[in-house]
Amino acid sequence: MERTEIDGVPVLWAQGPAPLSATLIFGCGGQDEIFRTIGVTHLVEHLAMSGLPRVHHDRNASVDLHTTQFTATGRPEQIVTFLDAVCRALADLPLDRIQKEAGVLAAEGGAYTDPTVAALLTRRFGVHGPGLAPWTGPGFDRISAEDVRAHAARFFVAGNAVLVLTGPPPEGLRLPLPAGPRAEHPTATPLPAQSGPAWSEHLVPAVGAAVLGRRGAAWVLGMSVLAERLERIARHHHGLSYEVSGETVPGDGDTALYAITVDAREGQEAEVARLLWAELNRMAEQGPTEEELAEEREAVREAYQDPRFLELELLETATRELFGRPYLSPDDRLARCDAITSDEVREIFRAALPTTQLVVPCGVTVDLPGVAEHACVDGRQLPPGRLFQPPALAKVFSREARVLRLVLTDDGLALRDPDGDVHRIRFAEVVGVEEDGAERTVFGAHGCIINVDPELFKGAEAAVRAVDAAVPAQLRYHRSALVGRD
Numbered sequence: 001m002e003r004t005e006i007d008g009v010p011v012l013w014a015q016g017p018a019p020l021s022a023t024l025i026f027g028c029g030g031q032d033e034i035f036r037t038i039g040v041t042h043l044v045e046h047l048a049m050s051g052l053p054r055v056h057h058d059r060n061a062s063v064d065l066h067t068t069q070f071t072a073t074g075r076p077e078q079i080v081t082f083l084d085a086v087c088r089a090l091a092d093l094p095l096d097r098i099q100k101e102a103g104v105l106a107a108e109g110g111a112y113t114d115p116t117v118a119a120l121l122t123r124r125f126g127v128h129g130p131g132l133a134p135w136t137g138p139g140f141d142r143i144s145a146e147d148v149r150a151h152a153a154r155f156f157v158a159g160n161a162v163l164v165l166t167g168p169p170p171e172g173l174r175l176p177l178p179a180g181p182r183a184e185h186p187t188a189t190p191l192p193a194q195s196g197p198a199w200s201e202h203l204v205p206a207v208g209a210a211v212l213g214r215r216g217a218a219w220v221l222g223m224s225v226l227a228e229r230l231e232r233i234a235r236h237h238h239g240l241s242y243e244v245s246g247e248t249v250p251g252d253g254d255t256a257l258y259a260i261t262v263d264a265r266e267g268q269e270a271e272v273a274r275l276l277w278a279e280l281n282r283m284a285e286q287g288p289t290e291e292e293l294a295e296e297r298e299a300v301r302e303a304y305q306d307p308r309f310l311e312l313e314l315l316e317t318a319t320r321e322l323f324g325r326p327y328l329s330p331d332d333r334l335a336r337c338d339a340i341t342s343d344e345v346r347e348i349f350r351a352a353l354p355t356t357q358l359v360v361p362c363g364v365t366v367d368l369p370g371v372a373e374h375a376c377v378d379g380r381q382l383p384p385g386r387l388f389q390p391p392a393l394a395k396v397f398s399r400e401a402r403v404l405r406l407v408l409t410d411d412g413l414a415l416r417d418p419d420g421d422v423h424r425i426r427f428a429e430v431v432g433v434e435e436d437g438a439e440r441t442v443f444g445a446h447g448c449i450i451n452v453d454p455e456l457f458k459g460a461e462a463a464v465r466a467v468d469a470a471v472p473a474q475l476r477y478h479r480s481a482l483v484g485r486d
């Protein structure tokens with residue numbers, strides 16, 4: 001792998017097969033947004049691409065939780081033109097096109113990561129950093145030109161980019177990005193964990209589980225073995241599911257969230273969750289067999305020999321550089337894989353087992369040994385404060401209304417939901433307030449949502465006034481015109 005620098009941007013390249021492929025990668029993704037500006041990275045990417053002239057070679061752009069990538073494949077002079085145009089556009093975004101692109105993005109509905117993994121992330125990290133993944137936020141039409149400009153100025157700069165090429169840099173290649181330093185990223189600190197494994201329902205298409213661990217080859221091998229086992233058992237043996245997939249999401253320092261998702265035939269979700277939990281436990285008790293480890297090592301070796309691996313390796317190296325993670329050559333990584341023992345894998349799973357979170361699609365109930373139902377709540381007791389109740393008539397006709405209560409406390413809101421669970425949001429931890437006429441929807445940093453609706457709660461205008469007074473104006477917004485009523 002060769003290395004040079006153009007206009008302050010590190011360039012990594014290695015000779016691969018023609019045609020030349022280039023990816024300009026920035027250390028900026030969904031995790032760098034806040035609830036109020038969810039989607040701003042995607043908006044920057046769309047605005048940058050929207051002004052490019054029509055061409056006949058392949059080009060693309062994408063955003064995930066951690067990076068934004070602009071890619072083109074073609075003749076060297078086409079690559080030069082593409083990269084020059086992207087850099088110029090990023091330096092001077094067509095902000096007058098925001099409303100148009102907002103509509104395009106709302107229709108596209110792209111997410112930064114798999115929805116089941118996204119639910120696991122917000123359970124672990126709250127509505128912050130990678131935990132923003134499942135949220136839509138205020139909507140693309142509620143992102144201001146100033147938000148877009150500030151985001152681009154902070155993240156889409158020379159010092160926060162790396163270019164990778166599958167051949168030598170073509171003649172005349174320039175990367176006219178604004179100067180600027182490598183970006184700092186939000187710390188992905190796990191929320192205070194409950195005392196052990198927990199499950200919860202979410203709007204997810206599959207069953208998922210995640211554990212927290214320290215990054216390393218033992219996890220790579222262990223999760224691959226786990227995925228193999230689940231595929232064999234859930235798919236081939238029981239015919240319960242089609243697809244097992246895994247994802248590693250870096251957390252703070254050298255930690256990572258290791259997620260695995262297993263889709264389930266309708267009605268089989270609870271059974272799939274049971275198998276997932278049983279296999280996690282089996283891994284923590286017995287570890288992988290020698291044969292399984294050998295199989296996974298062989299799979300890693302084979303992947304490294306694939307010619308397509310070159311581009312992945314360049315991207316991996318660029319990402320490590322952007323996030324300050326040490327470079328490991330493929331040989332180093334293979335050597336580490338070879339050194340991992342079954343005992344080591346068993347030990348990391350055993351240590352991580354108490355951090356297990358399971359998510360299941362809405363409406364599914366699971367009953368697993370040692371797994372509690374996740375509670376975001378401060379118990380079932382409402383805190384002291386001013387109490388709001390549904391109108392008397394509603395309480396006559398609706399069981400839910402008889403349970404539902406809203407409390408305005410000294411420092412925030414509490415809600416008793418129709419199940420009797422109490423949710424609490426302190427004003428200091430509000431991440432957004434949606435205003436819709438007389439109604440306010442308050443979003444808390446731990447994932448709770450409290451609806452303050454004078455039609456639902458008698459006299460709640462007073463609570464609305466308290467919310468408006470306590471939450472800074474920049475966190476409040478009018479309901480998006482781009483989303484449906486629900």
Ligand SMILES: [Zn+2]
Binds near residue numbers: 376422423449
């Ligand atoms: Zn809650």
